[in-house]
Amino acid sequence: MTRTPDSGARGGALMRLRGLVRKEFLQIVRDPSSIAIAFLMPVALLFLFGYGVSLDSEHVPVAAVVEDAGPDTADFLASLSGSKYFATRIVGSMPEAERELGAGAVDAIVRLRADFAARMRRSDGAPIEVVLNGVNANNARIAQGYIEGAWSTWLAQRAQEEGRAYYVPVQVEQRVWFNSELKSRHFLVPGLVVVIMTLIGALLTAMVMAREWERGTMEALLVTPVRVSEILLGKLIPYFVLGTGGMLLSVAMAVGLFGVPLRGSVWLLFATASLFLMVALGMGMLISSVARSQFVAGQVAIITTFLPAFLLSGFIFDIGSMPAPVRVITHVVAARYFVSIVDTLFLAGDVWAVILPNTAALALMAAIFLGLTWRKSRKRLQ
Amino acid sequence: MWQRIRALLVKELLALLRDRRSRFVLIVPPVIQLLVFGYAATFDLNNIPYAVYDEDSGAAARELLAAFRASANFHERGSIGAAEEIAPLIDGERVLAVIHVGRHFTRDLVAGEPAPLQLIVDGRNSNTALGVVNYARQVVNRFNDAWSADQGLAKPPARLEIRAWFNPNMESRWFFIPGIVGVITLLVTMLVTALSVAREREQGTFDQLLVTPLNPLEMLIGKALPGFLIGTVEATAILAVATLWFHIPLLGSLVTLYVGLLLFLLSAVGIGLMVSSISVTQQQGLMGAFLFMVPAVILSGFATPIANMPVAVQRITLLNPLRYFLIVLRKLFLEGAPFDVLLPQFWPMALIGAVSLALSAWLFRHRMY
Numbered sequence: 001m002t003r004t005p006d007s008g009a010r011g012g013a014l015m016r017l018r019g020l021v022r023k024e025f026l027q028i029v030r031d032p033s034s035i036a037i038a039f040l041m042p043v044a045l046l047f048l049f050g051y052g053v054s055l056d057s058e059h060v061p062v063a064a065v066v067e068d069a070g071p072d073t074a075d076f077l078a079s080l081s082g083s084k085y086f087a088t089r090i091v092g093s094m095p096e097a098e099r100e101l102g103a104g105a106v107d108a109i110v111r112l113r114a115d116f117a118a119r120m121r122r123s124d125g126a127p128i129e130v131v132l133n134g135v136n137a138n139n140a141r142i143a144q145g146y147i148e149g150a151w152s153t154w155l156a157q158r159a160q161e162e163g164r165a166y167y168v169p170v171q172v173e174q175r176v177w178f179n180s181e182l183k184s185r186h187f188l189v190p191g192l193v194v195v196i197m198t199l200i201g202a203l204l205t206a207m208v209m210a211r212e213w214e215r216g217t218m219e220a221l222l223v224t225p226v227r228v229s230e231i232l233l234g235k236l237i238p239y240f241v242l243g244t245g246g247m248l249l250s251v252a253m254a255v256g257l258f259g260v261p262l263r264g265s266v267w268l269l270f271a272t273a274s275l276f277l278m279v280a281l282g283m284g285m286l287i288s289s290v291a292r293s294q295f296v297a298g299q300v301a302i303i304t305t306f307l308p309a310f311l312l313s314g315f316i317f318d319i320g321s322m323p324a325p326v327r328v329i330t331h332v333v334a335a336r337y338f339v340s341i342v343d344t345l346f347l348a349g350d351v352w353a354v355i356l357p358n359t360a361a362l363a364l365m366a367a368i369f370l371g372l373t374w375r376k377s378r379k380r381l382q
Numbered sequence: 383m384w385q386r387i388r389a390l391l392v393k394e395l396l397a398l399l400r401d402r403r404s405r406f407v408l409i410v411p412p413v414i415q416l417l418v419f420g421y422a423a424t425f426d427l428n429n430i431p432y433a434v435y436d437e438d439s440g441a442a443a444r445e446l447l448a449a450f451r452a453s454a455n456f457h458e459r460g461s462i463g464a465a466e467e468i469a470p471l472i473d474g475e476r477v478l479a480v481i482h483v484g485r486h487f488t489r490d491l492v493a494g495e496p497a498p499l500q501l502i503v504d505g506r507n508s509n510t511a512l513g514v515v516n517y518a519r520q521v522v523n524r525f526n527d528a529w530s531a532d533q534g535l536a537k538p539p540a541r542l543e544i545r546a547w548f549n550p551n552m553e554s555r556w557f558f559i560p561g562i563v564g565v566i567t568l569l570v571t572m573l574v575t576a577l578s579v580a581r582e583r584e585q586g587t588f589d590q591l592l593v594t595p596l597n598p599l600e601m602l603i604g605k606a607l608p609g610f611l612i613g614t615v616e617a618t619a620i621l622a623v624a625t626l627w628f629h630i631p632l633l634g635s636l637v638t639l640y641v642g643l644l645l646f647l648l649s650a651v652g653i654g655l656m657v658s659s660i661s662v663t664q665q666q667g668l669m670g671a672f673l674f675m676v677p678a679v680i681l682s683g684f685a686t687p688i689a690n691m692p693v694a695v696q697r698i699t700l701l702n703p704l705r706y707f708l709i710v711l712r713k714l715f716l717e718g719a720p721f722d723v724l725l726p727q728f729w730p731m732a733l734i735g736a737v738s739l740a741l742s743a744w745l746f747r748h749r750m751y
Contacts, residue, residue, distance in 0.1 A: 134546030353474030
């Protein structure tokens with residue numbers, strides 16, 4: 001084919017781009033592992049997080065050791081058993097209860113000593129001994145909260161029955177905004193959208209580009225008339241489409257199946273998600289252009305994108321409670337900004353004070369990563 | 383036979399360690415990950431940012447607010463003068479909580495009537511919100527005890543005496559770091575093994591391997607050993623960081639720990655090789671490893687307790703080697719469990735390892751392209 005450099009350059013570029021995109025799509029469709037990552041994995045993850053995983057402890061198994069059964073102890077135990085938070089079981093002796101705690105059969109022991117009823121009538125009150133299994137500190141603290149709640153309800157009931165005014169000086173009235181039932185599913189599922197998009201955007205792209213370098217097909221591409229920018233676009237477009245598909249699927253499942261409220265604007269969600277996808281794709285392409293081999297690219301992608309999206313993004317762990325050096329690191333984790341946006345859009349609504357700064361950070365990161373990739377790939381040519 | 387295995391082992395290790403970049407990704411990141419994630423992965427809250435909306439400014443209110451200010455868990459970000467200012471602060475994620483003291487707080491309290499304290503919490507992360515409420519209740523409970531004692535009020539007929547075993551200060555770092563040791567060991571081992579057969583299949587050298595005098599058992603051992611060696615070395619390094627840097631108490635015996643580690647590596651290497659033998663390309667190998675690893679981490683009890691899962695999902699976790707290894711790690715580190723207590727965790731890992739290794743040896747020959 002002969003042509004002058006100018007005539008039909010635009011049409012040629014489009015045609016070349018179409019060819020590249022088509023090639024990429026064919027590779028995706030023919031390799032089941034891409035499809036698995038883009039669709040199977042999101043669905044599996046959403047089901048796991050939607051139905052399987054929960055931070056809400058209910059029916060905490062409790063061993064009750066009652067050394068003197070009487071109306072008072074029965075009264076207290078009834079208030080424990082009546083609560084949906086506990087599955088109480090009477091255990092014969094303290095050593096037996098301790099064995100069960102050690103074996104993990106129960107998470108807590110509540111012990112009422114032999115002199116419980118007698119000491120209740122004295123001025124300083126009777127002790128209720130509670131032993132928690134502290135290995136899972138978060139669970140232990142939640143169980144402690146439940147037990148304290150059951151205890152104060154019991155005190156109030158008793159006072160009422162005896163006709164005394166029950167008096168606790170300061171009472172905390174909690175108002176939890178955005179998620180008044182404190183369902184962990186409502187933040188785990190939106191956060192997953194971020195993890196899934198990171199997976200498709202960064203990990204898959206990193207592998208695909210590294211494969212071309214490793215097999216030498218990138219060099220083959222470079223000697224054809226296509227320009228570097230066209231090669232990059234040819235990679236970006238198919239994975240952008242794939243990532244958008246994964247995102248739409250996740251959002252649809254979150255709202256339709258798991259009943260997570262979407263209080264903000266859908267369009268804002270899609271717009272910010274596209275921006276985040278650009279960042280993820282940029283990271284993936286940058287990693288592959290540095291790494292060259294699929295083994296290294298895969299490792300680096302998991303370590304720098306996927307794990308931070310899980311652990312350093314505020315998805316599960318509160319960033320404010322991390323030590324200062326780790327908090328600094330979280331600022332270069334793109335997922336952090338998007339988790340903030342997604343949680344806000346789903347549960348709080350269009351809060352511009354959150355969305356604008358985070359979107360700006362994402363835009364900056366997208367520009368940096370895509371720019372670096374472009375420069376790196378161009379250098380490779382020479 | 384051993385000579386042939388040794389030759390294969392040397393070749394495998396060379397393939398992994400010859401390249402400077404792949405040496406680097408094998409050695410440096412796991413240790414950095416443990417350091418960063420070890421600090422990041424905690425459910426303990428400190429410096430909870432909050433704002434005060436005090437309409438009372440009486441002595442009792444001041445005293446209570448001083449208690450919040452003195453708590454290491456809370457960090458005051460300022461005070462507001464009107465109810466309308468609450469929403470922008472919470473919505474904009476500037477504070478996690480607003481403490482609202484009503485107009486008659488001190489008056490009610492001095493008059494011997496209950497005084498409500500309103501706590502408005504950002505519930506976007508429900509686990510954090512629950513933590514904020516629990517920490518606030520602790521501060522208020524201490525205030526109540528002091529107040530009742532000062533005023534000579536009657537004590538309640540029964541009081542709670544709460545202790546936590548194995549982790550007396552209830553530090554969630556003690557829970558997470560042994561878990562991270564398990565997760566990183568799985569990650570490294572899977573990546574090394576999942577690509578080992580797939581790489582040769584993609585490059586076509588696997589066919590050459592099949593026509594050498596190596597029998598399937600020798601090939602299996604040769605392919606499995608690098609994963610074992612690298613997994614053991616990496617796990618030792620991160621265990622050292624966990625105990626020496628993070629000072630997580632290791633109460634159990636090292637011998638038991640390494641028995642558990644070797645059995646876990648057996649299952650991880652087995653699954654990695656199985657994934658690798660099914661894959662034709664490295665991409666498939668890596669994605670396959672991923673398709674296994676992500677659910678394995680989520681369903682291991684690493685961050686969310688297995689007991690909170692529905693029964694059907696709990697059954698599925700029985701197939702997950704990481705589940706058993708995390709129990710071994712936590713019981714050994716914090717509870718100092720003896721060998722026999724951990725037997726119920728050991729044999730399932732051995733079984734998973736044996737089955738997956740046998741399957742991969744079979745797949746070596748029966749998946750041909």
